[in-house]
Amino acid sequence: MLPDETPTALSLLTARTANACAAAVVGSASAASAALAGAARPFTGARPEPLGRAVAEVDLDAPLGDLDLVIAEVERLWLRDAVWFHHPRYVAHLNCPVAVPAVAAEAMLATVNASLDTWDQSAGAMLIERRLVEWTAERAGLGPDADGIFTSGGTQSNLQALLLARDEMLAAHPELPRAEALTRLRVFTSEASHFSIERAAALLGLAPDAVVTVHTDDARRMCVGALVEEVSAQRAAGNLPCAVVATAGTTDFGSIGPLTEIADVALAHDLWLHVDAAYGCGLLASVTRRHLLTGIDRADSVTVDFHKSFFQPVSSSAVLVRDRTTLRHVTIHADYLNPVEHAERRGIGDQVDKSLQTTRRFDALKLWFTLRAMGADRVGELFDGAIDLAAALARHLRLDPRFTVAVDPVLSTVVFRWLPEERADREDVLRVDAANTAAREAVMALGEAVVASTKLDGETWLKFTILNPTVELRELVEVCDLLAAHAEDAFDDGRELVTSGVAGSSAGEEVA
Numbered sequence: 001m002l003p004d005e006t007p008t009a010l011s012l013l014t015a016r017t018a019n020a021c022a023a024a025v026v027g028s029a030s031a032a033s034a035a036l037a038g039a040a041r042p043f044t045g046a047r048p049e050p051l052g053r054a055v056a057e058v059d060l061d062a063p064l065g066d067l068d069l070v071i072a073e074v075e076r077l078w079l080r081d082a083v084w085f086h087h088p089r090y091v092a093h094l095n096c097p098v099a100v101p102a103v104a105a106e107a108m109l110a111t112v113n114a115s116l117d118t119w120d121q122s123a124g125a126m127l128i129e130r131r132l133v134e135w136t137a138e139r140a141g142l143g144p145d146a147d148g149i150f151t152s153g154g155t156q157s158n159l160q161a162l163l164l165a166r167d168e169m170l171a172a173h174p175e176l177p178r179a180e181a182l183t184r185l186r187v188f189t190s191e192a193s194h195f196s197i198e199r200a201a202a203l204l205g206l207a208p209d210a211v212v213t214v215h216t217d218d219a220r221r222m223c224v225g226a227l228v229e230e231v232s233a234q235r236a237a238g239n240l241p242c243a244v245v246a247t248a249g250t251t252d253f254g255s256i257g258p259l260t261e262i263a264d265v266a267l268a269h270d271l272w273l274h275v276d277a278a279y280g281c282g283l284l285a286s287v288t289r290r291h292l293l294t295g296i297d298r299a300d301s302v303t304v305d306f307h308k309s310f311f312q313p314v315s316s317s318a319v320l321v322r323d324r325t326t327l328r329h330v331t332i333h334a335d336y337l338n339p340v341e342h343a344e345r346r347g348i349g350d351q352v353d354k355s356l357q358t359t360r361r362f363d364a365l366k367l368w369f370t371l372r373a374m375g376a377d378r379v380g381e382l383f384d385g386a387i388d389l390a391a392a393l394a395r396h397l398r399l400d401p402r403f404t405v406a407v408d409p410v411l412s413t414v415v416f417r418w419l420p421e422e423r424a425d426r427e428d429v430l431r432v433d434a435a436n437t438a439a440r441e442a443v444m445a446l447g448e449a450v451v452a453s454t455k456l457d458g459e460t461w462l463k464f465t466i467l468n469p470t471v472e473l474r475e476l477v478e479v480c481d482l483l484a485a486h487a488e489d490a491f492d493d494g495r496e497l498v499t500s501g502v503a504g505s506s507a508g509e510e511v512a
């Protein structure tokens, strides 16, 4: 037996240390809140090398023996140079400012440390998770037999959805040897879809060319005509069209595929319809824009990332299915965990029967806190606010001769490109590319802003992903002004390099 320790924060969480634990949570949460409140910039521009040295210098075999010292050390190693998603000038990726109730829930779920695999590790927690799955599936209109499970993220949700699609197809073709069927299955998705679809296909043992990319229209929505052609071509080639993945909110453009038309094609060609609403799911809470998801109710499976447009801390995602029996494809019964007789003896089945994970966090609690404290309408309003902001920024940039905008945003991303003033200069695509890259790197290196970029028809474009509705348009315009100034400098530097005969140099490499 361990000696009777004094109840401090440096021990296991037991009844004796529960108060010390609560105080410790307040301590670390306070340090994080103070750092967040004090962050003048979204990022300091810290470089990996010095930070890496500082982390490497820590002697992990020589503990500090004091939580406050640990917090101070982490402030130096991380918080001081953290990337702050709430900051008005963080507009890079699909990271949201988080709902306060959800953060409070994080502390609670870690304290209790429920694991949502079985009833005997979670009890009411799994009832709360199930209620939220039902609620979300109902909002999506998936019908009375719907079910689903919380996952770690959209990547995992997409993997599970495609696993179910694959196994439904294999089950429908018992006459085909499995190995042969696997090489012939085809999944159709648009060129604007998320890379996790491709990775899922690889993990599921499908052929390297199993994911058929369907081209998009000018608004970056899947072309349904092209989908039909691709499906027919694959069938003619002797392959087995299995699933179509529609994206409700593409990562780059926020474009929403023509869900109803895609559903018609899926129906006509007997394809599993998966709707990847990792980004667009927040529309389920919107009073004014829910109609943008019309057609999602016809999906066989849906991915929702609460940690994107429901303002939840990472991780919080779910995969939903229209027909709960399809989840049997991930069910394996183990005597030591979830024997078949559990459902009968306890009157409730185990959540692990529906999940790719075993031990699993109670992430659902965060959404529960949020919905119960703030309400779904408020969540929807917040997402609507971000969408309005993106529309306003796009309008503004369209009037600004320094920029060109890729598409009118449907959700909250704005993809745009800086252009030099002289028309002739604009023909120099490589130098314009380099100037846009340099501008993005410069604002990051100087800690002025964090901005993303992407490629559009081979060209480099800048991207704002706006998920903070409390930001003002003026603040976003300021970031655009900074970007334009850096891009101009880089473009001019590029001209000097060319005229001084330094061939092949990229202006982007010159950024400090």
Ligand SMILES: *Cc1c(COP(=O)(O)O)cnc(C)c1O
Residues within 6 Å of the ligand: 094, 152, 153, 154, 155, 156, 158, 193, 194, 196, 247, 249, 250, 251, 276, 277, 278, 279, 305, 317
């Ligand atoms: C972000 C995203 C994903 C991946 O989700 P993670 O939670 O990052 O794993 C999948 N699909 C789309 C459309 C996304 O935007």
